[in-house]
Amino acid sequence: MTLTLDAPRIVTTHPLVQVRNVSKSYGPVQALRDVSALAYPGEVLGIVGESGSGKSTLLRMMNLEETPDTGSYTLDLPDVSGNLFDLDRFARRMLCATCIGIVYQNPHLGLLMKHSSSGNVAERLLVAGERSFATLRAKASAALEASEFPLDRLDAPPIELSGGMQQRVQLAKAIALEPALLLLDEPTTGLDVSVQALVLDTLKRLQQERRITMVIVSHDLGVIRTLADRVMVMRGGAVVEAGLTDQIFQDPQHAYTQQLVHAKL
Amino acid sequence: MSLKTLTKPWEAMAYGFLDGSAKREIRRKMIKAIAVPGCQMPYASREVPMARGWGTGGLQVSLTLVNPTMRVKVIDQGADDSVNAASIRRFIARVAGAPTTMDTLDADLIQSRHRIPEEILRDDQVLVLQVPNPEPLRPVQPNMSIARQMHADADYGRMWLQLYEQIVRSGRVMQGASYPSLVHGRHVMTPSPIPRWDVPKLNMAQHLTILSAGREKRIFAVPPYTRVEPLVFSDVPYKVEDHADLTCHRSGTRGFFMNEIPQEDGSSAFEVSDSEWGVKAIRRRDGEEVALGETWYKNGRMPS
Secondary structure (H helix, E strand, O other): OOOOOOOOHHHHOOOOEEEEEEEEEEOOEEEEEEEEEEEOOOOEEEEEEOOOOOHHHHHHHHOOOOOOOEEEEEEOOOOOOOOHHHOOHHHHHHHHHHHEEEEOOOHHHHOOOOOOHHHHHHHHHHHOOOOOHHHHHHHHHHHHHHOOOOHHHOOOOHHHOOHHHHHHHHHHHHHOOOOOEEEEEOOOOOOOHHHHHHHHHHHHHHHHHHOOEEEEEEOOHHHHHHHOOEEEEEEOOEEEEEEEHHHHHHOOOOHHHHHHHHHHO | OOHHHHOOOOOOOOOOOOOHHHHHHHHHHHHHHHHOOOOOEEOOOOOOOOOOOOOHHHHHHHHHHOOOOOOEEEEEOOEOOOHHHHHHHHHHHHHHOOOEOOOOOOOOEEEEEOOOOOEOOOOOOEEEEEOOOOOOOOOOOOOHHHHHHHHHOOOOHHHHHHHHHHHHHHOOOOOOEOOOEEEOOOEEEOOOOOEHHHHHHHOOOOOEEEEEEOOOOEEEEEOOOOOEEEOOEOOEOOOOOOOOOOEOOOOOOEOOOEEEEEOOOOOEEEEEOOHHHHHHHHHHHOOOOOOOOOEOOEOOEOOO
């Protein structure tokens, strides 16, 4: 009997997300300097860095909210091809609605505060063209349930909800259309530790159940350590170090990463 | 030949109150609006001797369209005899020398606030509607620059969100007036604050409808024979007000849009909202020979 070994998955699978050599400056400020990032299907990519390191700018670009000065961005999905930064506003909107979900640090950015929570989730489906009330209702409740939102508050407007609940509504909205890519911009910053743990728990469970590719931006190493498979450390608009999470945390190479890890421990 | 014979005698104001350039601009914007049904065209909105928000948009369009042979009818919430309607009608007659009428069948130009007459308008009639807020996206997108982009992209998903919210909160669609409607399958417009009852009248109508917002400086139009479809969920049908079975306590007509008049004993009486329709019905009941036009609603139903 001969023993055959499959090639490691990392060799056979193509990365879902490829951001290549992205640079962006706002006037005299260079926000991103030749940044590249890869994320494989079902993987969680963590981006750490201090405030102003360009991590949120990078995430906004992945959500096609901004266009860089140079660089390319591709998603390995059926019906999606070419550099996504070349798409027009219309194509971007459709792509963002169907393939990418995002959770912002500030729920005011991602939610309509005075509309009902289920309405916020339904908006995503409406943009994608769903026009049946019963279906909208069912799908919105399902998404909210998946993000562990209490269903008795289904129609409460987010403005009346706690911070943790608002993040859950954002999460439900982001996963409502089962996107291939989920972007999380400091999803638990500003929540107290116990709520933070609950939200992280939900994220982890969702990731395991649905194998969504996630890109999570945080300055909190604890969050990154809990969720991420691979980590990118950014500083001053450039990537200083990238690697597997354990590798980065156990054996940081770059001086800045060492400082960061030691500050945490 | 002297210069005097070539120039017109001095006049206190231009015909129809607005000066030539203002009328030319409005005319051009009306043509644009007709060319792209339901799309809002910006215009300069001149001063007229009336406060903004009282029908200045409609008045400017009327003053531009009017000529000395056009019969003008002005309606305010269905009534020809309310102060606002009477003042506007008198003003147009005074500055344009146009004859006025209250009868929908006789009118060539109808300026209206909040209602479309119950009698079917013909293809030689023009309906001018006064619009307070021309932007249907305003409740869901307060930023007007983005709202214009959304119009350009036909990105109207959020309009249904408004309806969703109403059904969730109240169990039914609560939008009573200015029900957002898709014109010619492309632009969503707010059909001025006409009740839901009147929106189906615009669909494939023979007459030209021009909607003008003076304060917001926007003109849009529904040309003749244009589809106007109210936005609905596929499983929640469009409903007009439940007025089909109400009877007017003065004229006895039935199956038209009614005004509710609270009575002292707590009950309510109903009066047909299109006042001239009611007046004609009463005159016919009293034995006068009055021509009643064909109505859009028959026995309280809109024939499909």
